[in-house]
Amino acid sequence: MNYLGIDLGGTNIKGGVVNEAGEILREASRPTHVKNGPEAIADGIAALIRELEQGETFGGVGLGCPGTVDDESGEVLCAFNLNLIRYDMRTAIEKRTGYRIRLGNDANVAALAEAAVGAGKGAHSVVVLTLGTGVGCGVVLEGKMLTGYTGAASELGHMVIREDGPQCxxxxxxxxxxxSSATALIRMTTEAMAQYPDSAMHRIAEESGGVDGRTAFTAKARGDHAGAEVVRTYVKFLAAGVTNVINIFFPEVIAFSGGVANQGEALLAPLREEVRRQEFGTAYVKKHTRLIQCTLGYQAGVIGAALLAKD
Ligand SMILES: [Zn+2]
Known part of the structure; x- marks a missing residue:
């Protein structure tokens, strides 16, 4: 039996038919058209379901949505970038398609996918951290997505790591x-560039059409002192949060996605070193949390939503 996973984003609605093994068999997408309102978004989701059905009856349909969602009531409690506030998505989709959807936060269902068939396959517990515009997070403990009381759990990006730091x-x-977001890395890079006019970061930014999350890493690789300093500072803060996550959950795997994670070992090697320094009781545990890269990319959202429907 196959399942349908839908990843509802601010720009596009992506859908995929997923088999029991968590593989996408066929996929489609359409624009979200947020400005047309909630009912239009539901129309778009229903149209995508019909487009992907092709005569097939799915074992279930799952929807990953940004913001706070409540799978128990079927409501999107708040997804500001979609203008959905206390919207009964389950009823809206059931009315249009007959399917009674399961609802999950997009970062949570992506973590579910990475835990089941991606970077954390076979692991006891997995936390996924997405280092993008913000820091997204999903926690999967023994195969179960942590959602909290009414769906608002796992917002690890909003734990304070420095009192009275910059405004969030x-x-x-x-x-x-x-x-620790890509936005933060770009801010740190820009500040360092103003401080070090001779840094290689200026030329690197010029070559790539502006400062981005790669600028400091590229400069460090070229032996630039200021670039290396930005990376060191960024990794130090990232390690503070990651160590908190380890101290709370002690997951077998923490997997990273998002733009900054594309640095791979250039990010993960110094991060492991710094985390090891900060970790509690590090001398006594026999096994450590593995810090690795996610493997499913953009497909994680669709696969995870389908897995939720299978649950
Ligand atoms: Zn915050």
Missing amino acids: TCGRKGCFEVY
Whole structure:
């Protein structure tokens, strides 16, 4: 039996038919058209379901959505970038298609996919951290997605790692996210460039059409002192949050996705070293949390939503 996974984003709605093994058999996407309102979004999801059906009856349909969702009531409680507030998505989709969807937060279902068939396959417990515009997070403990009381758990990006640090979008200051997102890395890079006019980062940024999450890493690889310093500072903050995650969950695997994670070992090797320094009781545990890269890429959201429907 196959399952349908849908990844609802601010720009596109992506869908895929996924088999029991977690493989995508066919996929499709269409624009979200947020400005047309919630009912139009539901219309788009229903149209995508019909497009992918092709005479097949699915074992279930799962939907990954940004923001806070409640799988128990079937509501999207708040997804600000989609203008969905307390929207009964389950009823809306059931009315249109007959399918009673399962609902999950997009980062949570992506973590479910990485845990089941991606970077964390076979692991006891997996945390996925997405280092993008913000810091997304999903926690899967013994195969089960951690959602909390009404779906709002796993917001690790909003734990404060430095009191009175820079302002976060959530209202607090000094969150993990304001130090460890790609946005934070770009801010640190820009600040260092202003401080070091001779740094190789200036030429590197010029060559690639502007400062981005790669600028400091490229400069470090070319032996640039200021670039290396930016990477060191970024990794230090990232390690603070990652160590907190380890101290709370002690997962077997923490897998990284998002733009900054594309650095691979250039990021992970110094991160492991710094985390080892900060980790609690590190001298006594026999096995350590493995810090690795995610493997499913953009497909994680669709696969995870389908796996949720299978659950
Ligand atoms: Zn925050």
